Each structure stands twice: as C-alpha cells, then as structure tokens.
Amino acid sequence: MSSFQPVKNDTFLRALRREPTEYTPVWLMRQAGRYLPEYRATRAKAGNFMGLCTNPEAACEVTLQPLDRYKLDAAILFSDILTVPDAMGLGLYFEEGEGPKFERPLTTEDDVAKLAVPDIGSSLKYVTDAVSTIRGALGGRVPLIGFSGSPWTLACYMVEGGGSREFRKVKTMLYKRPDLMHRILEVTTEAVSQYLRAQIEAGAQAVMIFDSWGGALADGAFQKFSLNYIRKIVASLPLQANRGSFTEDIPSIVFTKGGGLWLEDIASTGASAVGVDWTVNLGQARARIGDRCAIQGNLDPNVLFAEPAQIEAEVAKALESFGVPQAGAGHVFNLGHGISQFTNPESVEVMVNAVHSYSRKQRQ
Numbered sequence: 001m002s003s004f005q006p007v008k009n010d011t012f013l014r015a016l017r018r019e020p021t022e023y024t025p026v027w028l029m030r031q032a033g034r035y036l037p038e039y040r041a042t043r044a045k046a047g048n049f050m051g052l053c054t055n056p057e058a059a060c061e062v063t064l065q066p067l068d069r070y071k072l073d074a075a076i077l078f079s080d081i082l083t084v085p086d087a088m089g090l091g092l093y094f095e096e097g098e099g100p101k102f103e104r105p106l107t108t109e110d111d112v113a114k115l116a117v118p119d120i121g122s123s124l125k126y127v128t129d130a131v132s133t134i135r136g137a138l139g140g141r142v143p144l145i146g147f148s149g150s151p152w153t154l155a156c157y158m159v160e161g162g163g164s165r166e167f168r169k170v171k172t173m174l175y176k177r178p179d180l181m182h183r184i185l186e187v188t189t190e191a192v193s194q195y196l197r198a199q200i201e202a203g204a205q206a207v208m209i210f211d212s213w214g215g216a217l218a219d220g221a222f223q224k225f226s227l228n229y230i231r232k233i234v235a236s237l238p239l240q241a242n243r244g245s246f247t248e249d250i251p252s253i254v255f256t257k258g259g260g261l262w263l264e265d266i267a268s269t270g271a272s273a274v275g276v277d278w279t280v281n282l283g284q285a286r287a288r289i290g291d292r293c294a295i296q297g298n299l300d301p302n303v304l305f306a307e308p309a310q311i312e313a314e315v316a317k318a319l320e321s322f323g324v325p326q327a328g329a330g331h332v333f334n335l336g337h338g339i340s341q342f343t344n345p346e347s348v349e350v351m352v353n354a355v356h357s358y359s360r361k362q363r364q
C-alpha cells in the first residue's frame, strides 16, 4: 500500500523552484498551535504537548486543523526541533509556562565526549510515522514540510538546558572550548542529516532548517559555528525522492532568525529558499539573492493583533516590496517568526485571504 499521491496544489513548491505562480503561496510558522481552540482541545485529550508529538494520529489531527480553517498552501509536520536531543538521551520535558527544558544538559567534557548520533529509525520512529500518516491523510491537498533545528540552535538548548536570553553557557563553551563546541555540532549535524533524510523517505515534500538562534552569533562565529554545519546538512539531502510510480523534487528552506546581514552566505548553502524575519526588506533581499534562491517571509507576527484593514495593508506592503515574482524569482509568504498563541484565529483568515487576493491582482 502506497500512501504517496502527487500534490494537487503545488503553488508552494513552484514558488520554491522560482517558477511562475498565479498567486503568492502562504503558510505560517507554528500554524498548528495554541491560538486555535481545536488544538487546545486535542492537546487536552493527549495530556500534553509531547503526548501529541509522539502519537502519529494526534499529530496528524493537529497538523490538518489549520488547513481545514484556512486556504494555506502547505502543511508542516507537527513536532518539535528538540526531539533530536531528546533522542540523544538529554531528557526533554516541558514545564507549564516555562518552555522546553532538558534533564541532562551537556555540562562537562565527559557529557560532550559521550554524545552520539542516536538510532533515528527506532528513537524517532514516532516522527517518521507521523510524516507518513499526515502525507496519507493529506491525499495530495498541499505539500507536507518536514523540519529540523540547525545544529547551533539545538546546541543552544543542549548546553543551556533550556531557553536562554544571553546564551552565556553555550557562548562560553564556543569561545573557551571551541573543540567541545565543534564536537557537539558535528554529532548533531550527522543526526539532523539522517533525521531529515528519514522524513523525506517517509513522505516529506520539502524540508526546513530552523536556525532560530543563528542571529545571536557574532559575524564570523555565525559562519563557522552555524552556517558551515547547515551547509553540510543541505549538501547531504537528496534533491529528489522516488515515490514508486513518480519522483518528486525536494526543496529545502534555511531560516536564520536575525540573519538579514548574511543573506548571501545563507543563499550559498545551496538551499532552495532563504527564510527571513521582519527586519529584512523583501525587495532588497530579492535584489541581493533573488536570482539564486527563493525567499520566504516575513510579516511581523504582531501585525495580526491589529484590525483587519491594517493587516491587509501590511500584507500589501510586503507583497509590493517583493514585487511580482517573474520567472527566476520566488516568494513564499510567511510570518517572520512563529505565530503568537494570543492571535485571534480570524486575523489569520484575513491575512491568508489578503495574500491570495492581493498577489493575484498584482499579476494582472
């Protein structure tokens, strides 16, 4: 039994390939999440967030929830970037209202020496099972995006033991013991490469690398400790997947939050698209890299707290800034970071519909 169906709405994939589209495709980072009452209901049934992630049927249900409400052009696997360090034995847990934490962060030289690539096929089977369940349930409606954290972003959580503002521990290690830092990044790079390849094999039609904390690094350190490892991962990914009766291209997206200064460097990884946050001017980004890579982004998620007319105006501003994507350029509309849990679900509908209708008008 094959659950692979070719995709019907391939607007997102065509934009990533920088081919012409009738309108600008749109999806939202964290589109399945706490701002949706139906998500909160499913999460309550599953007990907690990791209960959702580890149950492929529940993960599938919440992945599809935003697609049933909005005309989104892509689905994203419901999971978390921290499943990889959890599989490495660090013991992921979530404290209510405090975000993710690790029971066994990497604190000593010995911890780092013992770190090893986990057996992805067994320890992260719940993720690849979720991917194939979701791909089957989508029935080709829209493409399914798989994802991972960047090695540097994962290392931030692994060394700090949770979220951080100053990154004191992880940056101390980076400057004082770069050998230890590189070892963590090497092991994590291999784990992430295998993990993304497993997601592609299970049915993911595009992959995204979240480098959420790349922007916390100094110029020079960013290229050495984050980008070089992302480059290795992108190089390890297959460009196509064989689905039995057909093959499909597998584009990749690299999103470095706060990476606006380094767009050319990020584009040079060979990724199909560069994700940008709201500090970046889309027109300037296009001029800098738009003939090498597609661009994804970049509305400030806080725009969604304004009135519908203001949301529509901000969407139009972003689309005008990019301009009409002629062949050779590609734009995927998104937020510049994950949607806030305090967002009114109706505002998302206003945004998605505004992206579609305004970008169609632009092309007339």
Ligand SMILES: Cc1c2[nH]c(c1CCC(=O)O)Cc1[nH]c(c(CCC(=O)O)c1C)Cc1[nH]c(c(CCC(=O)O)c1C)Cc1[nH]c(c(C)c1CCC(=O)O)C2
Binding pocket: 028, 029, 030, 031, 032, 033, 034, 043, 049, 076, 077, 078, 079, 080, 081, 082, 099, 100, 147, 163, 210, 212, 338, 341
């Ligand atoms: C840094 C990071 C994490 N996770 C992720 C990142 C990179 C993107 C970014 O920078 O935001 C990525 C992520 N996390 C989640 C997804 C699912 C797919 C999607 O809809 O985009 C994705 C792609 C679900 C989630 N991951 C998490 C939630 C909230 C869980 C809940 O309480 O229901 C969701 C929906 C938990 C999580 N997981 C993480 C944090 C910091 C938190 C707490 C966030 C919060 O409290 O708002 C780590």
